[in-house]
Amino acid sequence: MRGASASFSPQGPGGLMQMFLDGRPRTRSEVVQLTGLARSTVGQRVEALQSIGLLEPIGEAASTGGRPSARFAFNPQARVVVGADIGATHGHVALTDLLGRPLCEIAEPITITDGPAPVLDWLATTTERLLTQSGRDRTDLVGIGIGLPGPVEHSTGRPMQPPIMPGWDRYDVPHHLATALHLDTGSPSDGSPGSPGSATGPVPVLVDNDVNIMALGEHAAAHPHVQHLLFVKVATGIGAGIISGGRLHRGAVGAAGDLGHVAAPGHAQVLCRCGNTGCLEAVAGGPAITTSLHAHGITATSNQDIVQLVRSGSIPTAHAVRQAGRTIGEVLATCVSLLNPSVIVIGGSLAGAGESLIAGVREVVYGRSLPLATSDLQIVPATTGRQAGVIGAATMVTQHVLTADRIDHAIATRGAIA
Amino acid sequence: MRGASASFSPQGPGGLMQMFLDGRPRTRSEVVQLTGLARSTVGQRVEALQSIGLLEPIGEAASTGGRPSARFAFNPQARVVVGADIGATHGHVALTDLLGRPLCEIAEPITITDGPAPVLDWLATTTERLLTQSGRDRTDLVGIGIGLPGPVEHSTGRPMQPPIMPGWDRYDVPHHLATALHLDTGSPSDGSPGSPGSATGPVPVLVDNDVNIMALGEHAAAHPHVQHLLFVKVATGIGAGIISGGRLHRGAVGAAGDLGHVAAPGHAQVLCRCGNTGCLEAVAGGPAITTSLHAHGITATSNQDIVQLVRSGSIPTAHAVRQAGRTIGEVLATCVSLLNPSVIVIGGSLAGAGESLIAGVREVVYGRSLPLATSDLQIVPATTGRQAGVIGAATMVTQHVLTADRIDHAIATRGAIA
Numbered sequence: 123m124r125g126a127s128a129s130f131s132p133q134g135p136g137g138l139m140q141m142f143l144d145g146r147p148r149t150r151s152e153v154v155q156l157t158g159l160a161r162s163t164v165g166q167r168v169e170a171l172q173s174i175g176l177l178e179p180i181g182e183a184a185s186t187g188g189r190p191s192a193r194f195a196f197n198p199q200a201r202v203v204v205g206a207d208i209g210a211t212h213g214h215v216a217l218t219d220l221l222g223r224p225l226c227e228i229a230e231p232i233t234i235t236d237g238p239a240p241v242l243d244w245l246a247t248t249t250e251r252l253l254t255q256s257g258r259d260r261t262d263l264v265g266i267g268i269g270l271p272g273p274v275e276h277s278t279g280r281p282m283q284p285p286i287m288p289g290w291d292r293y294d295v296p297h298h299l300a301t302a303l304h305l306d307t308g309s310p311s312d313g314s315p316g317s318p319g320s321a322t323g324p325v326p327v328l329v330d331n332d333v334n335i336m337a338l339g340e341h342a343a344a345h346p347h348v349q350h351l352l353f354v355k356v357a358t359g360i361g362a363g364i365i366s367g368g369r370l371h372r373g374a375v376g377a378a379g380d381l382g383h384v385a386a387p388g389h390a391q392v393l394c395r396c397g398n399t400g401c402l403e404a405v406a407g408g409p410a411i412t413t414s415l416h417a418h419g420i421t422a423t424s425n426q427d428i429v430q431l432v433r434s435g436s437i438p439t440a441h442a443v444r445q446a447g448r449t450i451g452e453v454l455a456t457c458v459s460l461l462n463p464s465v466i467v468i469g470g471s472l473a474g475a476g477e478s479l480i481a482g483v484r485e486v487v488y489g490r491s492l493p494l495a496t497s498d499l500q501i502v503p504a505t506t507g508r509q510a511g512v513i514g515a516a517t518m519v520t521q522h523v524l525t526a527d528r529i530d531h532a533i534a535t536r537g538a539i540a
Numbered sequence: 541m542r543g544a545s546a547s548f549s550p551q552g553p554g555g556l557m558q559m560f561l562d563g564r565p566r567t568r569s570e571v572v573q574l575t576g577l578a579r580s581t582v583g584q585r586v587e588a589l590q591s592i593g594l595l596e597p598i599g600e601a602a603s604t605g606g607r608p609s610a611r612f613a614f615n616p617q618a619r620v621v622v623g624a625d626i627g628a629t630h631g632h633v634a635l636t637d638l639l640g641r642p643l644c645e646i647a648e649p650i651t652i653t654d655g656p657a658p659v660l661d662w663l664a665t666t667t668e669r670l671l672t673q674s675g676r677d678r679t680d681l682v683g684i685g686i687g688l689p690g691p692v693e694h695s696t697g698r699p700m701q702p703p704i705m706p707g708w709d710r711y712d713v714p715h716h717l718a719t720a721l722h723l724d725t726g727s728p729s730d731g732s733p734g735s736p737g738s739a740t741g742p743v744p745v746l747v748d749n750d751v752n753i754m755a756l757g758e759h760a761a762a763h764p765h766v767q768h769l770l771f772v773k774v775a776t777g778i779g780a781g782i783i784s785g786g787r788l789h790r791g792a793v794g795a796a797g798d799l800g801h802v803a804a805p806g807h808a809q810v811l812c813r814c815g816n817t818g819c820l821e822a823v824a825g826g827p828a829i830t831t832s833l834h835a836h837g838i839t840a841t842s843n844q845d846i847v848q849l850v851r852s853g854s855i856p857t858a859h860a861v862r863q864a865g866r867t868i869g870e871v872l873a874t875c876v877s878l879l880n881p882s883v884i885v886i887g888g889s890l891a892g893a894g895e896s897l898i899a900g901v902r903e904v905v906y907g908r909s910l911p912l913a914t915s916d917l918q919i920v921p922a923t924t925g926r927q928a929g930v931i932g933a934a935t936m937v938t939q940h941v942l943t944a945d946r947i948d949h950a951i952a953t954r955g956a957i958a
Contacts (some may be wrong), residue, residue: 273912282912283912349792350789350791350796364878366785366789367784367785367787367789369785371768371784371785371789371879372880373879373880373881373913374767374768374880374881374882374916374917375882375912375913375915375916376880377877377910377912378768378878378879378880379878380877380878380880380910380912380913381877381878383910384873384874384877384878385805385870385873385874385908387803387805387806388805396910398908452803453874455802455803456802456803456871456874456875457874457878459795459798459799459801459802460780460782460796460797460798460799460875460878460879461782461789461791461796462790462791462792462794462795462796462797462798463791463792464792490803490816492795492798492801492814494691494700494701494793494798495791495793495798497793498792498793
């Protein structure tokens, strides 16, 4: 399969658009040269993509004699996306362009335990406010992406037995939002995609867990060309998001990346809230660190406290964080042997604790993994910080709506991209 | 991304062929109905696919009045593939059809330590013998797939620091075979794909490690519709092949699935031949089992001896094998949490030891993994047995040559599929 499916497939305007997603402007003649398509075909496809706003003329190329040629480029402002990062106690929503770049944002405290209706009504209202703030029309919105703090069945958008989200189990999140915002999501339960009554065409609502969303955000924003990446969130809980072959690996029931309850070697006696013993998050998560600091007479009540203590030079705290990093590293060494990623990104609220955490991870992973698997491995801190969630949620939507098939479908129907 | 890229893309004959790969016969009218393509377009594409032999008429559909309609189906006999499974002391080569089903096979002892030239010359001669035996012409051959007992850089077909293959490090396996068989492999180092001097068109030579090949074979033959599968080889060494989203996950440098040197919890004192301690294969591989049997006064000198002892009712051997299964299960529990497969297949020469091995694996995996990840998890023995390697090697080739792009390219050029 090497290279076969990644090769450029020039059929249809949607296929041609894939080439322009790199952001580089090209003239029609350059496209003819790059694709081998007939000049008239290129002209028609460029026109079709212009008609739905995805391509725009951006001035003329330097001429080698004769008339100068118009250059066209991807217009990421053509439509907007909502990316939402819903945590236990915070809601962070961004309106982004088609590259997942935030145009405006709203972050407010919410309470996930209030249940799905008030939280999703808040998200719907916030979406309306962001559209108004940015002066964009409802018809400009091509999709909504949502990250939730628990397991989600991505294919239906329903949370699955989420431990910290009472009332959310199997709740139909896309349906609630679609109703609140009068959207046609184009999902099978709505009947045919893009029913004639909708002015906007289908606007999909896609949902996933917060760690997968952060992995997508960090991959898109900081490592777009990396094929195999492991994103590890280290906070109160510990989890991972896996990029395999450039795509998110969700697993059979969407449970992939659940590292928090993997056995941490040598800690069989530590009880975990899941009912098992020796789980990684019970040994190396935020609460485990605060407990170990307590034994040193140091009081930390939050992950932020731990980060502050490390930054202010508390040596016992730096030691405790580094030891947590080593324990996480023992589990990650197995992940490296299994997956052979080229980049591991460490994110989450404890990643702010300077180099202490990541140094512990590196120490064990490089010591324990096979030389071949670590020959080109980088272990780096996350760079998107608090924005990883909203960027990732928006990226989930743009990857969904900017495929060749969906662009062709949009052109063939009403010009809505979805 | 849900469903987007998996949807049927009807452009070109190659795209249409993807629909027929399921083996079901269809009339032109049925294709028109299924794809929405114009009747004339369907006629042209069916004719193009017939011209290179991939589709063949197979009698007529029952008519509802008027003339009966011709039905067409995928003809997997149109071309042949060579699948080779090269081990430390055995070579097993099959000529297969385009579904990877063996038509004839040759298995002979070889010595991998003789180095690449004699082994690959043997493979070239064996390929010629199989073509002659089956009465197929060299021009019928569309590709050669090879599994080798060590790490391989799949993109170049070169072994990478293989521990038991002296003389093979970075050896250009495809080039050697192409020269010996006078093939044009279509690889970039040969210049343009399909040089005019070749009667057969490009015949790619694809290489991977033996465990990845077995994973492909078991997936294709026994679990073709499973998206997420983990194949585990338990023999002298221990390794895994990962199917993620229906495709083989090879990792950044092709080292994915290397479970043999992952730390087995609680065995930090056991020395491994890799220079590290506590590695899974040093604790639970064949030699570790024979050592533990020796302490009971039981002599076993090979994995086959161990399997025979279990089958003949040796309780200490069954105990030792079950304990090895438990240790393997501890590492697999982490793999389950990380990857969330729906099927784990246990293969390799020790998998023949009845239920003892797999019972140990199940005991620990179901006890240790999270309920959500194991809710639909099956842990089953391999079914392809000694044929897994050759079927997988042939499958690697058919997946490569039967893509839409390559079929379209074949039709546009000389009718060779590659």
